[in-house]
Amino acid sequence: AQKVTQAQTEISVVEKEDVTLDCVYETRDTTYYLFWYKQPPSGELVFLIRRNSFDEQNEISGRYSWNFQKSTSSFNFTITASQVVDSAVYFCALSLRDDKIIFGKGTRLHILP
């Protein structure tokens, strides 16, 4: 069975601090995709990144960076120099060949001014 665990239910940090959101996944498939989505209070899902199981390279996009480690089945997301606009719920997700996306329970991030 497939599963995505986001152990951090809620995190609060002061603006400009760095914050890392954890994600651990479970699957027996060797081919899979991992995603991160942002859901601001307005509700829409904003796609942040997709990574396939054969590409363990870490990625940096501006203040965002992702660390994919197959050895620990983790796909962690770090926001550097956080800003108030980063406040949202962040979902880690997993999809297999059938394209269904399985979401973690999400981490609610509060960036305090």
Add this chain to the structure above:
Amino acid sequence: GAVVSQHPSWVICKSGTSVKIECRSLDFQATTMFWYRQFPKQSLMLMATSNEGSKATYEQGVEKDKFLINHASLTLSTLTVTSAHPEDSSFYICSALLSSYNSPLHFGNGTRLTVT
């Protein structure tokens, strides 16, 4: 870029009535669309997979007679909540898959349904 449009954004209906939610892919053809439900402060749960021209595939525990899905064209899937009850109040969000294998799913902006 690819856009998925969902309508309405929010709807309030009386218990016992039916509500139809539309999901359109605006600039691409989507052979597969997915419908998710999200209760307050919870995760998104897949309800069903909608395939153009065929019956939808429902996830375990989702009542197919209550949540009718129609995918009549390559750009439109509809979800009808029949005989709605207050417990059906939720945030419903659709996603569409581009034709290429496992492209990032594009999500609609969601529909907030409140049943009174």
